[in-house]
Amino acid sequence: MATASVASHSGAAHDHHDHEHHDNFITKYIFSTDHKMIGKQFLITGMFWAIIGGLLSLIFRLQLGFPEMDMSFMKPILGGWIDETGTLDPEFYLALVTMHGTIMVFFVLTAGLSGTFSNYLIPLQIGARDMASGFMNMLSYWFFFVSGVIMFISLFIETGPAAGGWVVYPPLSALEQAIPGSGLGMTLWLISMTFFIASSLLGGINYITTVINLRTKGMSFSRLPLTIWAFFLTAVIGLLSFPVLFSAALLLVFDRSFGTSFYLADIYIGGEALPNTGGSPVLYQHLFWFLGHPEVYIVLLPALGITSEIIATNSRKPIFGYKAMIISMLGITILSFVVWAHHMFVSGMNPFLGSIFMFLTLIIAIPSAVKVFNYLTTLWRGNLIFTPGMLFSIGLVSFFISGGLTGIFLGNSAIDIQLHDTYFVVAHFHLVMGSASFFGLMAGVYHWFPKMFGRMMDAKLGYIHFWATFIGVYLVFFPMHYIGIAGFPRRYYTWTGFEFSNMYTDLNMFVSIAAILTFGAQLIFLFNFFYSMYRGRVAPLNPWRSNTLEWTTPLHPGHGNWPGEIPSVYRWPYDYSKPGAPEDFIPQTVPLSATPESNLPHEQELVKLEKEIIAEEEAVLVANESTNS
């Protein structure tokens, strides 16, 4: 890949490592333990899954927008799922929706986003040589890879992949007789998710350990870039919630394959009672949503962290309310664990319990609003530089607002009972969770591409990509609010069969066309990505004039990131446009003593202390060198 040119560019970097060895193809690109390569592996795999997930959605959008359409042209790929008259099999429609959800939520926005950027940025931004355990990190990727392979295989089996929705509620998912997708497809789904959980936990343990233990000198928690705070809290959420999904899945496996009755009770099929008694399907919902809700923030927080960093850099202003940002992320982390039952208002739960969960849910609006206002106030009167990464970050803020507002509606149990499982919900979470996180991912790719591959992506193509996607996303998801308020349920195969909804056929046609165009716009990105990898302009060392540590590494950092000593950190990462400073940014590695012209009074007092520490360190260094020679 692009890093093939590493050797020629960073020859100097290599000499400094006493344990440097020349990697062959396999240890370098496949079984790599270098966090940077693992991050790229997650990114490329995530992109692969994003394409698959996107294509699946196009198929069901075609069905929804053009129900009379002859789909025979897709027969070469879909085979028997398209019958002789060219209509899509309704069972396969369910499988498409399920797989689209599973793939996008877990493989693209969890592994592809958090996996990519946590791996890539944590060591680079905190000043570490690598993750705490490179081997565990490698395992994390390969567990994800195996999980993906199994899920991919399940797309092609005769009975089709899992089809009970990405939430796979029993009894639908527990009984093979229920739908074809609940047979082998569901089994493969469960196996795949088990690997995925293992992968997430291995990754998460590594991220937390690394952030806590391997920060460079001077990198206190109050100087961490907000990206790292976000990745750290994301890992904490994952560590606490993925084991619960494992429990839920384990009991489901027992119900499916061993005949237990954790979730099954009093079911009759064709007049025959099943032997299962005493199970509780609501129990599954509790267990699932205990992961499922925090998962929303696992997906969103990294995107918010990336956005904080990019908006501050490209506004040439310190992030507004650094501490408020951290506290609101902490608040979101904690609250994310106590709101799960707002997904279950219609499950027959006690209405009093419902109002408690409603209350807790609405509280999340507070930290979310704090974050939005901080983004806006950071942008306010900044020296805005509209790089593609910046545009995508602003796009995220836009989706976070427009999608977040509908969350306030849905959080109210009284309104949710009307809107539950309609397209209103689909519109809500695709904006606030799907599109916002996707834009965070894109912003991150545009912003850190120069660090990842040493070349710049083409900005003009980036602008086209941004505007096409931004407008496209609103065209796709905004009309869905209306369809949802009109009462059309999600996951239904067709609109035309019902009197109340067949008047929306033209709106659906519109949404489907917009979806196809938006997907098409992603091809511009793919071209830009792979073309720039090889042919892009060679990047300067610090293309965005940013403060954080990753821009102090060589253009193609080797395994170990910094040739020689790891730089120390003397200030927070948001010293942009500091009054008095000659440049509009002061990297974290510049000591306060070197910038007397821009120091604030309290910083000036710290200069003396800093000088003492530096003198002490130098004494140690000299002593070390004399013993070595």
Next chain:
Amino acid sequence: MEEKFAYIEGAEQPISMHPKKFALWLFIVTVVMIFASLTSAYIVRQAEGNWLEFQLPDIFYYTSGIIILSSITLHFAYVSAKKDELSKVRLGMILTSVLGLAFLVGQWYSWVALVDRDVFFVGNPAGSFLYVFTGLHALHLISGVIFLIIVLISSFRYKVHSKNMDTMEMCVTYWHFLGGLWLYLFMFLLLNH
């Protein structure tokens, strides 16, 4: 204000804990979450009624005794390792491993006792949960025994001593945790069955 904190922390080495030990603690957190979710699932399900009442096997009292004993012998091995008394370390480790295996055998017989009482894995969730708790715990315990044996082998290779306690300490942490986890599960079952 940030700067003030920074200097207090910045003055010392940021490496505060052995990364692998820290990772082990995080792993323990994930195991805690699994059992926390399962035991709360148990309570939620129990509250819905249609719950089979049965006597817990008495053998659980013996296995609990065994697991406490194994923690004591492991602590003996740990203290001996700190004093560099290698033969005592080996003795302690062997005893702990044997007790660990004895615990597993005991758990197996608890399943036999359950079957004798007509409580099966397949049937009322009251019984199924019991099998899941003990089975999943036993699975973790097997990993613990493997860890014990690894430390035992490295003690024969003179790799466990007062200057090289990291693996030993991790093993001790994990084993005590597994013992504590069983005691928690047993208490939970006594109070909630």
